[in-house]
Structures are given as structure tokens and as C-alpha cells.
Amino acid sequence: MTQRDIFFVANEVDELGGVGRWQAQMAGLLAERGHRVTIVGIAPANHPMDLGENPPFRTVTLHAQRPPGRPRPRRLLGSADPAVRRHDTHMRTAAERLTELFRAARPGAMIIVGQVWAMEWVALSDTAGHAVIGMTHESFETARKSSRFERVKKYYKDVDRLLALTQEDADRWVGEGMNNVGFMPNPLPIVPDTPSPRTEKVVASIGRLSHEKGVDLLLDAWAEAAPQQPGWTLRLYGRGDAEAELRRQCTDLGLDDSVDFAGQTGDVPGALRSSSLFVQSSRGEGFPLVLLEAMACGLPCVAFDCAPGVREIVGHEEDGLLARPGNTTELARHLVRLMSDDGLRDRMGEQALHNARRFDPEAITQRWEDLFDFLER
Template identity: 85%
Template structure:
């Protein structure tokens, strides 16, 4: 396999969250195979994670997060001085990318993990290198955001645009893009010991925000806990909605059966201490935490809110899926698993087997095969 210079360019180098974790893992996996990897962030992270001593180089273009692109005043348009100053600052930062790219060996690959970062890559000289863009969210979630038009604008001419699933890739093709592929995320952890599924604990792990739908989970838990007393819902995570969620928990009378456990640095340990995992998100891309739960032998209950969710969880095989936002259905699925030890065990064992599809070495092989294909 050809050893290459590989650049990851994203909003931040080490932001705590799904994209940041994916980027760090893939950079390590490719560096371990002998590639020379550089991770470039546009701005410093809001919530940085500790990278330790990574086997890759890191660069950040700005010391402080740059302001958003100003809206041109109607009469001036692109000639608006504020717009011109902003673009000049962007070009200066993009020139640093050009310097990095020009120093790379032939056959280098530039992987742009987020569309905001692509705005700078588009201003840099990438001549002679392959550029791969990525969208780390479902098509439907992106379509509802300001990123939708920017993905179509900035990624239309890259060598390959990767969605997380074939279903999402097909949706982007329907928008007129003809450079689509898909690449699932690798399994983030390969734990030595799976859960024994003996604790009466349902775990939830994620940011306490509106998108993650913990408010919906509490509504579902009010029904499930009543039908299966003695179980605990353990919610791991922090976020802007925490105070509101704690109040909702109290209003529902759930304080005795809900444990707000805070952020955890030991996800495998949290999962091994549970027997069921639940995800109640309003939107997702390719949720790594579902993979982590399955790799720990924990059956999952989740809202079927994105193609990435049903790509990971096989309904009635290794987990149970509820219609998005349907808290009664989510509660019913939880009760099924909480009340049936045999079902928990059979689905948990199948989850262990299913998770192997996303083995890190297998996914890294797919990346290297893509690099070779694009070089032909």
C-alpha cells in the first residue's frame, strides 16, 4: 500500500464531539499504517479534548475563532468593505494551507471533514492532490440547516463527497451532485469485556441539548419506569439543557429512578454497567455511541431518526427502533427489554457480532482502497 501525506481539515483539531473523535481516531489509524498525517483546524476548540502525544502533526489557522461572514449591504454587494476585509483575512489563512499542501509528497490526500472548513480549502491551492469532502450528518438534518446550500456549493467539485450511508449518498445525488460515495465510521472502541447485562440500568450517553432529545427520553421513562419498577435510567453528559432537564425530571416525579451522572471519560465502563442503551435524538448522522454500546454487548433502543441509525441497529435483530419522536413506542421498546432477560441476552450477543462490520481495520482498508481508486 502506498504511503501518503494525508491532511484532515476540520473546524477544530480536537473538539470534543462526534466529528472530533472520528477525526482523531482515523488520523491515528492511518498514521499507524505509515502515512504522514496532519490534522488542521480552522479555529481553536470550544471544548477541547486531550490528544496526549498523537502520532500526527496538528495545525490551527486562527488563534481565535474568526467572525462569521458579514452580509453585504444591498447597494454595495461584494464591494462592501466589511465583506472585502473578511475575504482578505480568509485568503491570508488559506495561504497557510497552500504552504502545507505544496510541501506534501505527490499523491497526497486532503480530507475535509466539515463544510465550514471547506470554505478555506476552496481558497487554497490544492493542485495535484485529491480532495475528499465529508458530511457527518444525515441528509435530512443537513437539509434543515444553513449547511445544505453550502455543501452543494463548496463540495460540488471535490474528487469525492462522502456521506455516512448509501441512503444519504443517494439523496445527495438527487440534488444534482455526481461525485458521491459513502463511508461509515469505524467502531470507536473494542472492549475486552462486554456487559454481563445483569444490572437494572438503562444508559444514555450524549450532550444534554435539544437535538439529543433527553426531554423526550424522560417522557418515555415516566411510562417505562412505572411498568418496570426497580430500574434506573442513568444519563451521562453535560450541556446547556441540563437545568431544564433536571426540572422536567422532578416535575415528572422521576428523581428516584433517574441518575444524572455527568460527563464520563470511561464510556466502556459506563456501558458495561448497563443492560440496555437508549438514544432519543431528534437528529443524528452516524452515532458512534450506538456502535460503542453494541460493541459492549448492550442492546439498543433508539429513535429511527436517520439512515445512520438503522444502518447500525437492526430492528428486532440486535436492538429496537421507534418512530422519531414517538415516546410511547420508545417506552414500549424499553419495557420489552427491561422485562425480558432472554431477549436482552440474545439481542446483546447479536449486537456484539453486528458491531464487527465496523471494525477499525476494515474501515481503514476501505479508506486506503478509496485513495488508490482516486489516484488512477
């Protein structure tokens, strides 16, 4: 196996969230195989996560603080506007640091750009002939509703490979004229020694308390489900800007006795093992790691079918139940069905435990190795 220099370039080195966790995990997995791995962040993280005392990879951050967006040039000055010139000079200076890193790398190096904002810096750098792999860590539909959609088409059109998270999303990007598209699922983030016994009357939800994660929709669904299954608790793990509003909603719905705002947890496997069922109510997702984590702990999952990545992970009526996006009555019905039927919950939980192994970290890492070999030919 060729030992390579591998660069992960993203918005931040250690931002708490799905992309940051994926990046740190993949960097560690590739470092374990003998590769020399560097994570490059454009700016410092707003909410940094702990990478451990001695991570097996190097980290570099290009800017001391998050750079502002490029100012709109004044009409008569155009690109000669001093504010625009200062911004562009600052950005080019940071890109020169990337160039130095890439030029110092051994032949066969790989540059993996995890977010399209970071690709703007890579595009300004000299990649020294190394292969560049761009990634979009959200569904096609989520990207299409944001400014990132046109930027993906602009900045990733000439990379060696653009990776979506599912074949379905990859096909959608091909339909947009991108002819360099493949897909790569995320690896299983945890492989717990002991799964949940599914004996506690607890439904777990883990994620930011934000509009995108749809916890308001989950509370509406819980208001329908909880009266039908007394004694069950909905335990919400996470923090976020919407917490105060969600607590008010919980009180207004009369749910204070059956909803536990448990805060952020540093022990996801422990939180899942003390639950019997997992629910995700997001309005949009990419390839949600927390669903993989829940399944790896033997929990059946109930979720909104809001993205190809969700239905790639959860098989409806096999290891979980999927509701139409935003349909809180259907979500409530699925929750009640699993809360009320121990046998169904156990059967789906055991199937979830088995199916999660499709995303075994070693298998996904080997897929990356195969891609590297292919791009070097």
C-alpha cells in the first residue's frame, strides 16, 4: 500500500458537528494506515471539539480569525475598490500557505476538500499536480436551497472527483452537468462493545437545538404520542440557539413531565445505551452520523425521510420507520407503534445492529484507498 501525504481542507479544523467529526475520524483512520495526514482549516472554530491530547495528524489554521465575505465593490471602482483589494490580498496570502504545504508533499498526495467555502482558497493555491477531491456533505436538495449550490458547480467542476454522500445525490449532480461525480458514505462513528438492552422507557434525540434539526416538530409529534404511552420520556441531548423557545413550546404543550432537556453529552454511546428508541426530526440532512450511532447501539430509528442519506441508512419497516418530511402525525404514529410493541422494537433493533455494519470504518477507509489508487493512475 502506498503511503501518502493526505490533506483535509475544510472551513475549520475542529468545529463541533457532523463534518468536523467525520473529518477527524477519517484523518485518524488514514493515519493508522501509515499515511501522513494534515487537517487544514480556513478559520478557527466557533465551537471547537476536543481532538484529544496527541491526535495522529497535524493541524494548520490559515486565518487567525474568520475572514469576512468579499465586499461588494463600489460601482465606479470595481475590483480597484480598496476594500475589495485588501480582502483579496488577505485571501491570497492565506492561499500561499496552502501552496507551500502542497509543494512540500510527496508525489501521490491527495487533497480532500470537505466544504465548498474552503475550496475557494484551494482554487487560489497551486495544488502542485496533486489530485483534488471535493465533497458536499449535504443532500442535493439542501444544497439547491442555498448559495452553496452555484458555488459547488463553480468551484468543484474541475476537481478530479466530486463526492456526494449517496448514489442518488451523485446522480442529481450529474444532471447538473457535473461529469466528475462519485459518492462515498460516511463511516460508522462508533463501534460500541455493548448495545442497548432496550429496557428503558426512553426515546432519545441527539442534535443541535436549531430550526434545521426540527426539534419543534418533534415536540408537536410528542404531544400526540406521549398521552398514548404514559411513562415514556423524550430525552433531548444538545444545545442551541432555539433552546429557550423550545422549552417554552414544551411547557405550552404540557410536556414538561415527559420531556427531558439533557444538555450536550460527551458520552453518545452511553446516552444511546440508556434509551430504547431513537428519533430524528430534521428538516434537512446529509448523511446523519447520529443515525448510524443509534443503529450501532441496537436502537430502531424513527426519522423524517428528508434526504437520500436518511433512507440509505434506515430501511423503512426493516430497522426503523420513516415519516414524510414535516408530517408530525405520521412521526407520532411511528413512535407509538415502536413504544407499544416490545417485540417489534427488539426485532428492528437487532436488525439495526446488523445493518450498521455496512458502514464499518475499515470498509469505508478501503474505499478511500481504492479511490486514491484510481486517481493516481
